[in-house]
Amino acid sequence: MTDYKQSLLDRAELNKEQEIKTCLTADDIKEVLNPLIEIIKKTSFTSDYKASTNEAFGLLISKFFEWDGLAILKATIYALEDSNFHSEIETIEKLISKIEKV
Numbered sequence: 001m002t003d004y005k006q007s008l009l010d011r012a013e014l015n016k017e018q019e020i021k022t023c024l025t026a027d028d029i030k031e032v033l034n035p036l037i038e039i040i041k042k043t044s045f046t047s048d049y050k051a052s053t054n055e056a057f058g059l060l061i062s063k064f065f066e067w068d069g070l071a072i073l074k075a076t077i078y079a080l081e082d083s084n085f086h087s088e089i090e091t092i093e094k095l096i097s098k099i100e101k102v
Contacts, residue, residue, distance in 0.1 A: 036060065070099055 040056040065071040073096050080089050 033057075033060075070096065073099075 037053055037056045037060065040059055041051045041053075044056070044059050045051045061072055061075070065075065073092055077089050077092055077096075080086075080092070
């Protein structure tokens with residue numbers, strides 16, 4: 001098990017039934033992802049370009065979902081829901097429906 005994974009498991013305080021007793025905070029998640037974001041910024045762009053965190057995280061998401069735009073859009077819905085952007089969710093759901101009909 002990697003140190004990162006063990007760290008997350010420790011922070012989530014998993015009991016024997018593997019149920020999470022406490023949520024990971026935004027800071028917990030950033031602590032784990034920020035080093036990866038920095039690696040992506042340094043290795044996925046030309047050396048003269050200063051990539052933003054949003055750009056690097058976008059590449060991370062794209063690679064995580066293996067360049068599946070539909071999966072990325074579906075994950076976006078959950079991120080927007082967590083951020084209370086409900087009207088934007090409706091717009092993306094319509095786009096997903098349109099893509100799935102093709």
